[in-house]
Amino acid sequence: MINKALGKIKNCYFYSLAILLVAGMFLAPTKANAQEVPSQVCLGNCPTSATSITPNVSVTASVTANPSSVQTSPTNSATSAPSPTATSTNPTSANSLSSIFNIDKEKNGKRGKHGRHGRHGKKGLIEKLLEILIWLIMKVLESLGISTGDIGSLSDILKDADDTKNVTTAPTSASNDNVTSAAKSPIPTTSTTTSSAPVSGTTSPSTTISTTISQPVVVGCTQEDIQKLVDSVSEQNIRTYLENLVDDDATPEKDEQRSRHTSNEGNQIEAEYIRQQFESFGYQASFQPIEAGGETVNNIIGTLPGKTANSFYTLSAHMDSMPSSGAAPGAEDDGSGTALIMEAGRVLKGFQQCMNSGIELFATNDEEGGMNGSSYYVSNLGGKTIVGNFNFDMVGNTDSSGPCNDSASNGSVGQELVTKYEEVNTKYGINNVGNFGTGGGSGVDAENFWDAGIPSVNTDSCSFSSVYHTSNDTMQYINFAQIVSMTKIAVAAAAELTMQ
Numbered sequence: 001m002i003n004k005a006l007g008k009i010k011n012c013y014f015y016s017l018a019i020l021l022v023a024g025m026f027l028a029p030t031k032a033n034a035q036e037v038p039s040q041v042c043l044g045n046c047p048t049s050a051t052s053i054t055p056n057v058s059v060t061a062s063v064t065a066n067p068s069s070v071q072t073s074p075t076n077s078a079t080s081a082p083s084p085t086a087t088s089t090n091p092t093s094a095n096s097l098s099s100i101f102n103i104d105k106e107k108n109g110k111r112g113k114h115g116r117h118g119r120h121g122k123k124g125l126i127e128k129l130l131e132i133l134i135w136l137i138m139k140v141l142e143s144l145g146i147s148t149g150d151i152g153s154l155s156d157i158l159k160d161a162d163d164t165k166n167v168t169t170a171p172t173s174a175s176n177d178n179v180t181s182a183a184k185s186p187i188p189t190t191s192t193t194t195s196s197a198p199v200s201g202t203t204s205p206s207t208t209i210s211t212t213i214s215q216p217v218v219v220g221c222t223q224e225d226i227q228k229l230v231d232s233v234s235e236q237n238i239r240t241y242l243e244n245l246v247d248d249d250a251t252p253e254k255d256e257q258r259s260r261h262t263s264n265e266g267n268q269i270e271a272e273y274i275r276q277q278f279e280s281f282g283y284q285a286s287f288q289p290i291e292a293g294g295e296t297v298n299n300i301i302g303t304l305p306g307k308t309a310n311s312f313y314t315l316s317a318h319m320d321s322m323p324s325s326g327a328a329p330g331a332e333d334d335g336s337g338t339a340l341i342m343e344a345g346r347v348l349k350g351f352q353q354c355m356n357s358g359i360e361l362f363a364t365n366d367e368e369g370g371m372n373g374s375s376y377y378v379s380n381l382g383g384k385t386i387v388g389n390f391n392f393d394m395v396g397n398t399d400s401s402g403p404c405n406d407s408a409s410n411g412s413v414g415q416e417l418v419t420k421y422e423e424v425n426t427k428y429g430i431n432n433v434g435n436f437g438t439g440g441g442s443g444v445d446a447e448n449f450w451d452a453g454i455p456s457v458n459t460d461s462c463s464f465s466s467v468y469h470t471s472n473d474t475m476q477y478i479n480f481a482q483i484v485s486m487t488k489i490a491v492a493a494a495a496e497l498t499m500q
Contacts, residue, residue: 216347221354223427226495229347230428230488235480237346238487241277241339242475245270245319246329256474259328260321262292262366267320271298274319274363277342278302282349283361290376292366299365299373302345306358306498310384313494314360315341316374316445317392318367322469331475332465336483337392338363344490355498357387364445367393374445378452388417388497389456391446394468395486397461398479404462405434405486410446414455417493421457424492432485435462459486 216232218225248257249269259266271287279285283302290299300319306312317337321330329335345361352358364373378386395405409415415438422436440446446458461482467473 216350218350218354221351221499225351225354226492227428229351229495230430230492232347232350233343233484233487233491235484238339238343238480238483239475241342242331242335242478244273245335245338246331246475248327256329256331257327259326260319260330261324261328262295262297262320262369263324264328267297267365270319271300271363271365274300274338274342275302278345278361281342281346282352283345288377288380290365290373292369292372297365297373299377300361300363301377302361304345304349304352304355304359304361306352306355308356308358311357311387312360312384313357313387313498314362314389315344315392315490315494316362316364316389317341318365318373318445319363320365320368320373321473322368323471327471329471329474331473331478332397332461333394333468333473334367334392336394336396336478337459340392340395340483340487340490344487344494347487347491348494351495351498354495356500357498359494359498360384360386367445371443371445371448374448378448378454386449386454388414389446389449389454390417390490390494391444391449391456391458392460392486392490393444393446393458394460394465396478396480396483397463397465398477398482403433403479403482405432405459405482406437406462407434407457407459407489408437408440409455409457410440410450411438413450413453414440414446414457417455417457417497420493420497421489424496425489428488428492430485430488430492432489433482434459434486 216228218228243254245260246256246258248255248259248266251257258270260270261267275285275287278300279302281302283304285300285302287298288301289296297320303312317340318334319338321328321333321335341361341363345359348359362374362377364371364377366372367374397403407418407421409418418436418438424430425432425436440450440456440458444458444460446456449456465473465477467477
């Protein structure tokens with residue numbers, strides 16, 4: 001058997017030598033400046049490609065109200081995708097020598113300005129010769145019973161830096177029923193999500209966003225991995241979420257005239273914006289309709305399952321605002337908390353593989369009308385178990401008293417969560433300025449969790465904003481560094497607790 005194999009390899013050697021001698025006869029007259037067009041010949045079992053894209057292509061992505069439907073349009077030269085019955089490549093089987101010579105006559109069979117060997121030139125001919133040599137070697141291997149199915153295409157082996165595809169995505173503006181996708185971070189993550197359809201009458205925001213939606217990638221479940229999550233919290237993302245929440249999309253310029261009061265259509269517009277963001281992070285995003293003062297509005301829920309079915313920690317904040325008439329931007333109350341859970345949710349998606357209990361993002365509605373959204377939520381869990389709740393209501397006040405957060409439970413109900421907050425604040429070098437204790441008070445959504453016996457910790461600012469419940473509750477009064485540090489605490493605490 002070995003002698004037979006050596007004989008075949010020896011024959012291949014002489015075949016190869018003869019081929020190279022013949023090649024020398026052809027190479028001399030070839031133009032030195034001939035352009036290379038990489039061969040698409042495939043050796044072994046190679047996949048077919050639906051699209052052939054030339055190097056240096058910029059692709060613009062536009063995402064509609066259902067972000068799972070993506071349309072791409074090239075802004076540089078690219079070959080359009082063929083129909084499902086056609087392919088743009090011509091894979092060559094290792095069992096067919098004649099197919100190796102099946103060169104497109106339009107590209108290689110004519111003489112002219114590209115020289116004797118057509119557009120492939122000298123390098124193209126060398127590639128063809130190497131393909132023949134590899135084919136011969138593979139025939140020997142196959143005769144010995146050695147599988148060659150995993151050997152890729154020669155073009156993959158020979159391709160150089162010029163063949164690298166530089167594809168980028170960019171956010172585009174959307175109108176009425178469209179919303180743009182967020183720009184991808186340098187650490188891409190692919191996720192598939194499902195969502196419930198928006199409630200009839202809901203209008204999508206016409207705001208262009210530019211947030212980092214892809215999640216940090218961690219490979220383990222260690223303290224070091226959680227530190228990576230903490231460090232990836234983005235102040236710019238938090239700013240962008242809040243800018244969108246306070247901006248009135250009816251006017252073309254950026255402003256802070258939006259009202260998210262339940263009686264205003266802006267409540268439904270921004271609810272849809274939040275839902276789409278949850279979905280873009282990789283969560284199963286849906287609406288939960290509730291009644292609010294004769295209006296039907298929506299809680300927004302983003303679900304990220306863990307290994308234990310129907311077991312979740314929730315991160316909650318109320319998305320509605322005051323006053324009831326005129327502009328009600330609600331940057332501090334509670335745009336700050338809503339932006340916090342959005343960024344925490346984005347980051348925590350990258351830790352899903354480590355989670356025993358999952359994460360549920362809960363943007364509750366009609367808190368200002370009597371905490372009706374959270375009351376409905378805890379009364380309609382539908383078989384879910386909420387292990388603990390982190391509630392954030394006004395977390396970025398920057399009044400003269402300075403930045404400060406109070407994080408508190410209601411007596412013993414949730415005290416273990418407060419303890420965890422204090423622990424991770426030091427452990428991960430977050431250094432949030434604040435107090436950690438009991439006596440969480442009343443009039444906040446955490447109260448409904450406490451009443452249901454669900455451990456909960458409520459975080460707010462140590463002092464009320466001077467523009468509380470006024471049209472002046474705008475971003476100029478927000479301390480973003482404080483929101484960032486509180487977001488990091490939420491991420492670290494949730495990461496450690498969901499592993500238990």
